[in-house]
Amino acid sequence: MTQNSTDIRPFRIEIPQAEVDGLRARLAGTRWPAAVGTGWSRGVPLDYLRGLAGYWGGEFDWREQEAKLNELPQFTTEIDGQTIHFVHVRSAEPDAVPLLLTHGWPGSFVDFLRVIGPLTDPAAHGGDPADAFHVVIPSLPGFGFSTPVSGEGWGNLFRVAAAFAELMSRLGYERFAAQGGDVGAGVSGMLPMVAPGRVLGVHLNGPAPAPFGPPLELDALSGADRERAERFEQWRETGMGYLHLQATRPQTLSYGLSDSPAMQLAWIVEKFAEWTDPAATLPEDAVDIDQLLTAVSIYWFTGSGASSAHFTYEGMRAFREFVRQAGGNPTGGVAAPTGVAVFAADHSIKPLVDPANEITHWTEHQTGGHFPAMESPEDLVNDIRSFFSTLR
Secondary structure, eight states, X not given: OOOOTTOOEEEOOOOOHHHHHHHHHHHHTOOOOOOOSSTTTTSSOHHHHHHHHHHHTTTOOHHHHHHHHTTSOEEEEEETTEEEEEEEEOOSSTTOEEEEEEXXXXXXXXXXXXXXXXXXXXXXXXXXXXXXXXXXXXXXXXXXXXXXXXXXXXXXXXXXXXXXXXXXXXXXXXXXXXXXXXXXXXXXXXXXXXXTTTEEEEEEEOOOOOSSSSOOOGGGOOHHHHHHHHHHHHXXXXXXXXXXXXXXXXXXXXXXXXXXXXXXXXXXXHHHHHHSOTTOSSHHHHSOHHHHHHHHHHHHHHTHHHHHHHHHHHHHHHHHHHHHHTTTOSOOOOSSOEEEEEOTTOOOXXXXXXXXXXXXXXXXXXXXXXXXXXXXXXXXXXHHHHHHHTTO
């Protein structure tokens, strides 16, 4: 029987054993560089990465993690010529609100594993059934199982937002809520523009100033805003190497990410070291290490280290064009009720993110960082519930 391109098809993760064995063999045969310097100032320390790679290629059980992921209802569909993979968990509560959760880089749908239960079944997790959501978690085009990429242009977040709005239509959700961080914040913020009247509200975590641009005017800021701005400027000086590479030379970078699992591991783990809760010494102090390695494994098995780098390349060009057309104002105002959760490692500065003071829900948490669904799932869930409780 011929399938229509708009069909929604059940999906299971089934990585061939040869690929699992190949990953372990490559890790065992890694050609390690010499160690220069100490600590993390030059990148991921050699001893740390060798130990983590040894665990990934040895004790880490991919099949166990794969089986856990396959307990989730997963699907694929084709939108605008691109395969879109997504998780769709319906709540048993009759008044549940559809909620689209969008990950960022270097994330995946795996980021949200610890919030699915509390969001869809709050009563079973100490919450109010009235706060229930139907949860839809797509993989960004070029990430995870939304691969291979059908062509150029998927780094344009307006195109991604339009595809995700179409996904919600196919699932029968005319009105829905949206949440995201990093790239997911950009997609979520654009959904009301591409789907006017359909988005109940938008909840964002950690929106930050544009990475490329003039220095922030620190004298105009005070308190926590000034401290975040100072950290952001320091990050622009020392932490943007990955972004410059992905935004300018993704193809060159792709050879390393596609050929060396140690390179792919280092490329992602460095961000978890830098962007998680400042109180965490190592990535595994902030997130579950098996959950992190599950996500890294998906990047490796799907080859999405390379395609996600190209996503950044295209996205930065689309963003610059958007800013140019907006007359230098990348915020553009809010197009739907918007809430923001700021975690301890974030660079969210309210006067810059919300110059017109249109965001009415703004909460600042003392812990967590760039990956709150992994680091601080309870805080993130409570913030989402609180914001949308006024919009149901």
